[in-house]
Amino acid sequence: MKAGDACLLKLEGVSKTYRGSSNKAVDNLSLEVAPGEIFGFLGPNGAGKTTTIKMIVGLLMPDNGRIIVDSHDIVKDPVSAKRSIGFVPDDPNLYNRLTGLEYLNLVADVYGVSAADRAKRIRDLLSMFDLASEVNDIIQSYSHGMKQKLALTGALLHNPPLFILDEPMVGLDPRSSRLFKDLMRNHCDQGYAVFFSTHILEVAERLCDRVGIIDKGRLIACGSMDELRKLSSETDESLEDIFLELTLPEQVD
Amino acid sequence: MKHRLISLIWVQLNMNFAISHSRYYYLEKRQRLWEGVLIVVSVIMTAAVLAFGVYKLADAFYSQASLLHQEALTLTTGILAAQFLMLILGIALVIAVFYFSDDLPCLIPLPLRPWEVLASKFAVILSNEYLGLLVFIVPIFVAYGRRANVGIISYTLSAITIFLTLPVIPIAIASILAVILMRIVGFTKRKDMLTIIGGFLLVALIIGVQFYVQTRLPARGEEQEFMMQLLSQANSLVAILGRQFPPSIWATWAISEAGTSRGLLSLGLFLGVSALAFGLFLALGNRFFYQGVLSGFEAPTARRRTFRGKPERIRFSERTPLLSLAVAEMKLFSRTPVFVLNGFIGFLMFPIMFVVLLLLGNDPEISGLWSSLVNVPEFHSIGTLLVGAYFFLLTAFSGIPFSPFSREGKANIWFLRSQPISGQAAAMGKALASEIMIVVGAIPGLAVLQYTARLPVVSLIIGVSLGIAASYALCIWGVLLDMARPMLDWTDQQKAIKSNLNTVIGITTGIVVLFLMGYLVNLLFKRGCSGLVAQVVSGTVIAVVLGSGLRVLQLFGDRLWSSIEL
Ligand SMILES: Nc1ncnc2c1ncn2[C@@H]1O[C@H](COP(=O)(O)OP(=O)(O)OP(=O)(O)O)[C@@H](O)[C@H]1O
Ligand SMILES: [Mg+2]
Numbered sequence: 111m112k113a114g115d116a117c118l119l120k121l122e123g124v125s126k127t128y129r130g131s132s133n134k135a136v137d138n139l140s141l142e143v144a145p146g147e148i149f150g151f152l153g154p155n156g157a158g159k160t161t162t163i164k165m166i167v168g169l170l171m172p173d174n175g176r177i178i179v180d181s182h183d184i185v186k187d188p189v190s191a192k193r194s195i196g197f198v199p200d201d202p203n204l205y206n207r208l209t210g211l212e213y214l215n216l217v218a219d220v221y222g223v224s225a226a227d228r229a230k231r232i233r234d235l236l237s238m239f240d241l242a243s244e245v246n247d248i249i250q251s252y253s254h255g256m257k258q259k260l261a262l263t264g265a266l267l268h269n270p271p272l273f274i275l276d277e278p279m280v281g282l283d284p285r286s287s288r289l290f291k292d293l294m295r296n297h298c299d300q301g302y303a304v305f306f307s308t309h310i311l312e313v314a315e316r317l318c319d320r321v322g323i324i325d326k327g328r329l330i331a332c333g334s335m336d337e338l339r340k341l342s343s344e345t346d347e348s349l350e351d352i353f354l355e356l357t358l359p360e361q362v363d
Numbered sequence: 364m365k366h367r368l369i370s371l372i373w374v375q376l377n378m379n380f381a382i383s384h385s386r387y388y389y390l391e392k393r394q395r396l397w398e399g400v401l402i403v404v405s406v407i408m409t410a411a412v413l414a415f416g417v418y419k420l421a422d423a424f425y426s427q428a429s430l431l432h433q434e435a436l437t438l439t440t441g442i443l444a445a446q447f448l449m450l451i452l453g454i455a456l457v458i459a460v461f462y463f464s465d466d467l468p469c470l471i472p473l474p475l476r477p478w479e480v481l482a483s484k485f486a487v488i489l490s491n492e493y494l495g496l497l498v499f500i501v502p503i504f505v506a507y508g509r510r511a512n513v514g515i516i517s518y519t520l521s522a523i524t525i526f527l528t529l530p531v532i533p534i535a536i537a538s539i540l541a542v543i544l545m546r547i548v549g550f551t552k553r554k555d556m557l558t559i560i561g562g563f564l565l566v567a568l569i570i571g572v573q574f575y576v577q578t579r580l581p582a583r584g585e586e587q588e589f590m591m592q593l594l595s596q597a598n599s600l601v602a603i604l605g606r607q608f609p610p611s612i613w614a615t616w617a618i619s620e621a622g623t624s625r626g627l628l629s630l631g632l633f634l635g636v637s638a639l640a641f642g643l644f645l646a647l648g649n650r651f652f653y654q655g656v657l658s659g660f661e662a663p664t665a666r667r668r669t670f671r672g673k674p675e676r677i678r679f680s681e682r683t684p685l686l687s688l689a690v691a692e693m694k695l696f697s698r699t700p701v702f703v704l705n706g707f708i709g710f711l712m713f714p715i716m717f718v719v720l721l722l723l724g725n726d727p728e729i730s731g732l733w734s735s736l737v738n739v740p741e742f743h744s745i746g747t748l749l750v751g752a753y754f755f756l757l758t759a760f761s762g763i764p765f766s767p768f769s770r771e772g773k774a775n776i777w778f779l780r781s782q783p784i785s786g787q788a789a790a791m792g793k794a795l796a797s798e799i800m801i802v803v804g805a806i807p808g809l810a811v812l813q814y815t816a817r818l819p820v821v822s823l824i825i826g827v828s829l830g831i832a833a834s835y836a837l838c839i840w841g842v843l844l845d846m847a848r849p850m851l852d853w854t855d856q857q858k859a860i861k862s863n864l865n866t867v868i869g870i871t872t873g874i875v876v877l878f879l880m881g882y883l884v885n886l887l888f889k890r891g892c893s894g895l896v897a898q899v900v901s902g903t904v905i906a907v908v909l910g911s912g913l914r915v916l917q918l919f920g921d922r923l924w925s926s927i928e929l
Contacts, residue, residue: 167781169929188925192783199781203774206662207555207698208691215680219687220782229679251662 118194118272118303119143119166124175125327126161135161137327139175143272143303143320148294150318151307154357158327159307160200163276166305167197180271193221196270200277200307202261206250210241210260213249214267221268228267235263238289255281262290266297273297275306279313291317315349325357371475371483378466378854379487402864409871414502421506434511435619441503442525443611446533447573449492451712453537454565455704456491458558459857460484461538462545463701466854467656478649485534485644491862492530500526504618517622521630525614528637532610535640539647540565546651549658558700566708567715574719610636684784688792692767693800701856702770709760710804714811744894746818747826748884748901752877753812754830755837758801759873762866764841767793768849768927769859776851777929786924790846790916794838801834825898833905839912841869846923880904 119142126136136158143149153159164170166177168188177184180194204213211232218228236242239259249257258281265273273294279287294304294317308314314321315335322332331338335349342352377383385399421437428436461484470480504522508515544561548554613633620626682690696702758764768776779789813823845865853859860866880901887897 164929168925169777169780171925171928185925188921189783189785192781195781197781199777204778205691205695205775207695212691212694215682216687216691217782218679219682220684220784222684225679225681228681232679248662 117142117144118180119149119305120176120178121162121166122176122178124162124165124172124177126158126165126170126172128161134327136165136172136324139324139327139329141322141329141332143305145271145301145303146298147319148298148304148317149306150314150321151305151324152309152311152314152321152353153307153324154359157324157357159324160276161327162324163197163199163274163305163307167195167274168192193268194271195274196265196268196272197274198258198261198265198276198278200280202257204249204257204261207248209248210245210252213260214245214264217264218267223268231267231269232263235266238293239263239286255283255286258282259286266293269300269302271302273302273304273306275304277308278306279308279310311349311353321349323353323356330356367475368479368482371479372486375483375487376490379490381852384852406864406867410498414498417499418502418506421503422510425506425510429510434507435615437503437507438615438618439611441500442529442614443608445496445500445529446608446611449530450533450537451566451569452708453488453534454541454562454569455701455708456488456857456861457534457538457541458545458562458704459701459855460488461541461652462558462656462659463857464855468660471653471656476649477652478645481538481645481648481652485538485641488534489530492534493526496526496529500529507619511619513619514622517626518618521617521621521626524630525618525633528634529614531637532640535637535644538644539640542644542648542651542655545655545659549655554659555698555700559703562700562704563707563711566711567719570712570715571719574716685788685792685795688779688784688789689796689799692793692796696763696770696796696800699856702860705857705861706761706763706800707804709757710808714807717811717815742816743818743822744897746816747822747829747894747898749816750809750812750818750823750826751829751833751901752880753808754801754805754827755833755877756873757805757808758797758834758837758841759870759877761801761804762860762863762869763800764794764797764838765845765865765869766850766860766863767797767842768845769851769853769863769865770856771849771851772853772859773851773929776849776927780924780927780929786846786920786922787916789924790839790842790920793845794835794842797838797842798831798835801838802831805830829898829902829905832902832909836905836909836912837869837873839909839916841865843912843916843920843923844868846920846927849927851927 121139121141124136124139125134127134139158139162141149151159151162161170165172166179166184168184168191171185179191182191182194184191208216214228214232218232223231233242236245239262241256241259241263244252244256249260252260258278262278278290282290291313294306298304298319318335320332320334321338323330323338331341331352338349338352339347342355347355421441424440425434425437428434461481464484504526508518508522544565545558548557548561551557610633613629613636615629617626617630617633620629696706771779784792809827818826848865850859850863850865883904884897884901887900
């Protein structure tokens with residue numbers, strides 16, 4: 111792992127219990143993501159991935175612990191921290207009654223992206239995702255994947271140091287998903303970082319520099335593929351085998 | 364096994380009143396139980412106070428009416444007003460619930476007939492109307508029952524029957540009009556805009572017909588004879604008033620003469636016509652409802668495909684974040700038919716009524732009263748304050764500033780919350796957008812007001828400035844309220860804007876504040892203060908309220924903002 115000070119994302123002992131719930135959705139979670147790193151966040155359904163991501167981007171307040179984004183505390187200084195983030199949720203509901211372009215302009219205005227910069231970014235990203243000819247249609251008329259591509263475009267407009275995605279591959283077609291994987295790589299090569307959750311273990315295995323596995327709110331494994339393999343009983347197991355081994359459901363009597 | 368219609372209605376009612384939702388949060392999870400209790404208690408108390416006011420009013424009305432032997436007029440007036448309001452407000456409500464509910468994509472694939480879906484939605488609307496009637500009609504029934512010489516059992520029975528069936532005719536008429544409108548709109552390309560225009564035209568039509576019938580009643584020159592006839596015959600005015608809407612007399616007689624054959628006959632007639640209207644609506648709906656809904660699912664595309672495949676020709680605008688937020692908010696609002704119909708109905712009802720009144724014969728009495736008022740020397744200063752009050756009242760009744768975060772809903776609020784904007788900036792953007800929309804919406808009514816009152820330019824400018832400041836103060840406090848407790852869980856947009864407790868709080872507060880201000884100004888005039896003093900005092904009050912709102916926003920805005928958790 112690289113130097114702790116230089117990391118773009120740092121979680122220290124973060125816990126969250128949803129109000130009224132008796133179980134911790136996230137339990138004492140600590141991890142770091144360094145510049146240039148793609149971090150894959152894995153775990154079974156209900157493990158606490160989305161909850162963690164919502165806390166990182168400021169949609170939920172952690173009960174305990176600290177979350178530092180690009181050296182800004184998300185709780186104490188949310189605006190500066192959010193400026194360093196580009197975020198796409200698992201089910202990106204965008205404003206149905208705006209056109210794609212109106213949405214992108216809104217995002218660019220909020221992040222203070224200059225007209226020249228946004229023109230270049232938007233054109234590049236739209237032509238990459240093949241969305242340029244629909245950009246003046248209202249978002250209501252977009253397919254699921256088109257909405258997702260628009261949300262990705264919006265999240266990348268300000269070239270965020272930390273790119274955070276909740277299950278980004280779900281609605282993308284093979285070509286877009288390939289383009290998107292290249293894009294994540296490129297983004298990291300600029301010295302930025304990507305943090306994403308996924309259920310597609312092959313993608314995580316091939317793409318991620320490091321992965322973390324969360325189960326019942328607790329981080330049960332974290333590290334590079336090689337480091338994870340050491341945790342399991344047999345060497346050269348696939349990530350799928352490791353995952354299934356580590357996240358055995360509780361025995362019900 | 365329950366019949367599928369029954370269980371469909373049950374599910375709809377459950378969602379409408381958030382029964383499972385409240386049980387889960389308040390009872391099982393004990394989450395913010397005190398808040399739930401507080402809300403229920405304060406709503407019941409406010410409703411009780413309102414109901415008591417209506418009771419007192421009805422009682423006083425009864426005393427007046429009994430001098431003319433027109434006691435039953437108490438009932439007729441209440442019933443007519445209730446039905447008229449339900450009909451006018453029903454248009455927006457029905458369009459929202461039938462055509463813009465989020466659960467339609469789940470309901471339509473189910474093996475249900477269109478009329479079954481409609482009937483379940485109709486039940487939801489009725490149940491909501493009962494809440495209003497409980498406050499506004501039941502006290503009238505009680506007041507009449509206590510004063511008039513009625514058989515207690517038969518009176519109560521028929522009063523309950525009428526209470527339960529009262530919303531059927533107006534809502535069925537509104538529904539029939541809406542189903543026809545949406546079917547026609549479904550054929551066109553710009554559906555959202557035409558839904559808005561059509562909705563407002565229907566409201567104008569209803570008000571027009573209403574006034575037309577009303578002005579036609581006592582033909583000119585016959586007034587003397589008419590008055591004689593009135594005084595000689597008990598409750599004849601009921602028959603005359605009821606001519607504009609016969610079911611209202613039937614409802615009156617069904618209650619006031621409960622137990623007699625005339626009462627029973629009237630009850631039968633009223634129930635029969637209600638059933639007929641409901642049946643007609645179901646038949647029509649069964650035929651056209653799904654077509655309207657399905658065409659609404661198709662979003663218009665390709666508004667401008669000029670630069671197809673040529674991204675270098677896309678245009679960009681650059682705005683400050685605050686302005687950009689406000690512009691996006693206004694676009695979103697004005698492109699959502701349910702929001703526009705509900706938010707702007709108050710802005711248009713007043714000018715429409717006035718224009719209809721102008722077109723359909725001048726009532727000499729009203730215009731005489733008005734011109735004598737306008738010619739009072741103090742009128743210019745009063746008029747200035749009236750203009751200010753007009754802005755303030757529109758703001759309160761529109762619901763626009765009390766629901767900006769609620770309107771985002773669970774689906775969309777993540778976006779703003781994850782953007783790098785402070786709570787203060789988010790609130791200021793919303794308040795600015797609300798204020799601009801309210802000022803624009805106020806223009807037609809203002810033009811009408813100025814056309815009749817002919818205030819000097821200076822008075823008008825002062826009045827508008829006071830009005831805008833007062834309205835902005837209310838916007839700031841309203842946005843704060845909605846940020847503190849946004850209602851994000853809704854299935855139809857109607858719930859976000861009008862059936863939102865925040866909006867109800869806003870309307871109530873607006874009325875109370877206006878009443879207090881009126882009292883204060885009246886006091887000043889009685890003490891012999893000039894109009895200028897009254898304006899300065901009002902301006903100071905507004906400045907204090909606005910200033911404190913901005914300060915609270917500064918102090919607590921960010922905390923409120925981050926407490927909206929998803
Ligand atoms: N809004 C909420 N209110 C209460 N509990 C919640 C809420 N959202 C999630 N939970 C609970 O928190 C736990 C973690 O959920 P979370 O959504 O973080 O899981 P996840 O890892 O993203 O799962 P998935 O793979 O299904 O997306 C679950 O037990 C869930 O029931
Ligand atoms: Mg999830």
